[in-house]
Every structure is written in C-alpha cells, then in structure tokens.
C-alpha cells in the first residue's frame with residue numbers, strides 16, 4: 001500500500017486540517033472516529049488557505065528512516081544482555097547455540113558505532 005502525506009495546495013504545509021467531517025463514536029477505542037464527509041473542506045493554519053482540495057504526495061520510505069540510531073543502539077545492547085543473562089547464564093559462552101547470534105549483534109553494534117563516529121566527526 002502506498003502512503004501519502006497531505007499538503008496545503010497553496011503553501012505546501014502538512015498542518016492542514018479537514019473540517020465538516022462527520023464522526024461516529026467508537027465505543028471500543030473511546031474516541032470519535034472519522035466516518036464520512038459530504039462536503040469536504042480543508043484549512044491551512046499556516047497560510048489560512050481555505051480549500052476543497054489538498055495535495056497528496058506519495059511518501060518515499062527510502063528517504064524516511066523508520067528508526068533512530070540511538071534507539072537501535074540501546075535495543076541491540078538490551079538484546080545482547082538478554083542473550084547473556086537468560087541463555088548463557090550470565091557470561092558470554094562460545095559453546096552456546098546463541099553465540100553466533102550474539103557475535104552477529106556485536107558486529108552490528110560495532111558498525112553502528114562506526115557510523116555514529118563518522119556522523120559526529
């Protein structure tokens with residue numbers, strides 16, 4: 001499925017809001033859920049453009065990282081600690097079946113550290 005971002009037709013802002021929308025109460029999620037809009041209007045808070053149209057732009061996920069490097073870094077460390085604590089009884093065990101996984105994660109962590117250094121350099 002292709003994803004789109006929605007932009008003001010005048011200034012390109014992504015802050016556009018839709019109004020005149022008809023909502024239905026969603027009991028399970030405890031909030032109003034968009035149901036239908038018979039006479040759709042859009043308003044841009046940035047340039048005050050009032051329009052019946054918005055511009056849809058296809059999102060190219062190659063340009064949008066779906067992760068942040070610090071969180072990948074700390075998650076890797078968490079998984080490595082988990083392997084050592086729960087599978088290897090507290091110390092790195094080269095005979096353990098998870099050792100190759102541990103080593104692969106360690107390589108990945110080194111790669112990330114190198115990348116972070118080259119970004120900060």
Ligand SMILES: [Zn+2]
Pocket residue numbers: 008009010011012013044045046047048049
């Ligand atoms: Zn605008």
